[in-house]
Amino acid sequence: MKEQLNFKIELISPEQVIAVRQPVLRKGKPIEACIFDGDDLPTTFHVGIFINGSLVGVVSFMENKHPLFEEENQYQLRGMAVLESYQFKGLGYEILKYGESLLIKKGIKMCWCNAREIAVDFYRKNNYTIKGDPFLIPEIGIHYVIHKNLQ
Numbered sequence: 313m314k315e316q317l318n319f320k321i322e323l324i325s326p327e328q329v330i331a332v333r334q335p336v337l338r339k340g341k342p343i344e345a346c347i348f349d350g351d352d353l354p355t356t357f358h359v360g361i362f363i364n365g366s367l368v369g370v371v372s373f374m375e376n377k378h379p380l381f382e383e384e385n386q387y388q389l390r391g392m393a394v395l396e397s398y399q400f401k402g403l404g405y406e407i408l409k410y411g412e413s414l415l416i417k418k419g420i421k422m423c424w425c426n427a428r429e430i431a432v433d434f435y436r437k438n439n440y441t442i443k444g445d446p447f448l449i450p451e452i453g454i455h456y457v458i459h460k461n462l463q
């Protein structure tokens with residue numbers, strides 16, 4: 313952590329995730345646009361970080377194989393978001409680390425993500441590597457597939 317923030321990290325429900333996903337990743341869009349396919353699957357888990365009891369950051373992990381990768385045991389990281397006033401304080405790093413530690417416990421070998429161009433440096437700092445060429449997700453922008461071997 314860069315500054316001493318008193319935070320708590322725990323697993324949260326798909327409904328709780330929306331409170332951060334919406335303002336950060338789907339600004340001005342309806343709730344339906346903030347619900348991802350797979351949010352409710354039993355293999356999916358959602359991580360939240362709380363400051364003074366308020367949820368300020370979220371990330372979700374879903375079992376999903378990307379055709380670019382051969383590993384059988386893959387998870388996709390989705391919906392990584394920290395409320396704007398809490399960004400760049402190390403909270404994203406903390407929820408990513410927590411989620412990865414749960415994946416390692418599950419025996420998952422690799423985690424990948426469709427990363428927004430502006431967030432690629434954040435993932436690089438967390439030891440993710442780009443695979444392949446950039447691509448466009450309509451209405452959101454340029455993305456890169458990034459990945460990390462976990463064990």
Ligand SMILES: CC(C)(COP(=O)(O)OP(=O)(O)OC[C@H]1O[C@@H](n2cnc3c(N)ncnc32)[C@H](O)[C@@H]1OP(=O)(O)O)[C@@H](O)C(=O)NCCC(=O)NCCS
Pocket residue numbers: 336337391392393394395398399400401402403404405406426427428430431432433434435437
């Ligand atoms: C990307 C995001 C989740 C990172 O969380 P965070 O709590 O701000 O990140 P941290 O403070 O743990 O780490 C920040 C580090 O990543 C780097 N970084 C690069 N691009 C960044 C970006 N767009 N946002 C935040 N950090 C970024 C910073 O330089 C910083 O490095 P430093 O520690 O050497 O200064 C958060 O900024 C966010 O919600 N951004 C908007 C939504 C988004 O783009 N989500 C990703 C979708 S793929």
